[in-house]
Amino acid sequence: MTGAPGAKVPYALLGVWALTRLVLLLFVFKVFVFPGPDVTSDVSVIYHGWYETLLEGAFPLNDVTWQYPPAAAFAILSPALLPFLGYASAFFVLAFLADLSVLVLLEYAGGRPGRTPRGAWVWAVGVPLLGPTVYARYDVMVTAVAVAALLAGLRHPRVLGTLAGLGALVKVWPVLLLWGVSKRKPWVSAAVTAASLSLLFGVAMPGAFAFLAFQRDRGTEVESLGALVFHIARHFGWNGKVLLHYGSVEFVGPYVEVVSTAALLLTAVAFGWLLMWRLRARRFLSHTVADAAFVAVLMFTATSRVVSPQYMVWLVGLAAVCLVFRGSRMVLPAALVLAAAFVTVLEFPLWFAHVVASDALGITLLVVRNGLLVAAATTGAVRLWRDTVPYASLTPLPGQAARTREPLVS
Helix, strand or coil: CCCCCCCCCCHHHHHHHHHHHHHHHHHHCCCCCCCCCCCCHHHHHHHHHHHHHHHCCCCCCCCCCCCCCCCHHHHHHHHHHCCCCCHHHHHHHHHHHHHHHHHHHHHHHHCCCCECCHHHHHHHHHHHHHHHHHHHCCHHHHHHHHHHHHHHCCCCHHHHHHHHHHHHHHHCHHHHHHCCCCCCHHHHHHHHHHHHHHHHHHHHCCCCCCHHHHHHCCCEECCCCCHHHHHHHHHHCCCCEEEEECCEEEEECCCHHHHHHHHHHHHHHHHHHHHHHHHHCCCCCCCHHHHHHHHHHHHHHHCCCCCCCCHHHHHHHHHHHHHHECCCCCHHHHHHHHHHHHHHHHHHHHCHHHHHHCCHHHHHHHHHHHHHHHHHHHHHHHHHHHHHCCCCCCCCCCCCCCCCCCCCCC
16 A cells, blocks of 8 residues: 555555444444444345346335435445455444545545645545444445546546546536546546436336435435524424435425425525536636535535535545545545534434433534534535635645646646
């Protein structure tokens, strides 16, 4: 694990990673029991059920919790690669290997000229802050694809596009990896990959895109920014309920649809800002793709109707890629994301009962976590704008003038 000949083995990094991952494995294999709801049941019950259906050549259309693009089937079916293990055990091992692959990629990239080992440390420290949920969801696998795409982008733009297209058909958000790309090749590769896979699934398996209807019908999940309206309203007589709805714990009752619509409008505003940035940006540096992807995913996560704990894995991974680049301006937003990750494990699963009850502790945790995400998205957007839009600020960020302009992708 080294990015340059003769570089020292990063024993401290490897030690921290190994120790923290051992603890995560002990939790998901239930050698020790992590406080709060059992986060592994999604794998042993829901994922395993989908696995059985997918093996029959069809998507689980009778299950509204199936809300993923068709290539998510690859992740759900992946435990078949380890037939000597039970489904859940194989899944946990594969999640562990995906985690390891991200560390290797970040450490290798961090040893190259103009790069730093900060990214590998962000990943090593940030992932365990989320607790065992990381290994009990397939998001770490998607994040591994996204990290590989961004790190390959400078030298192999078509690889960036291909992996982004694949990732988009696994969990949608990796399409945002292309937001800061200034050349055509990655976009073409992504379009070809996504179109080919879509056609393949559409022909081979019925219901490949039924997930779109299930996503459309989702409400306001209790951990989202908009949910704070109802957490507070419950103390003033609002008579709605908290129910397991479309696979997540959501508010159901008066005005929920209004708040959900407001969240969609906030997402539209975020998209509008990103579009304006894309039209105004002129300085595309070596770190711009990673910085832009990080900011884009931050903005869409913070404004989403659903902010599940596993979403934080995406942000930790993208923050880690940003900090591989010495010139990245995302140090503060990355630190805010790490803080938000720690608060996330407190609100789920540790004290999730307080969140569901909308008591003082639950509301405080959500205000802090969501506030950190909003702050990270805001500061990230400002720094991205100043870094890439000419004359956007009369006072350059420290070190801005000294950075070398490198082409992003060709």
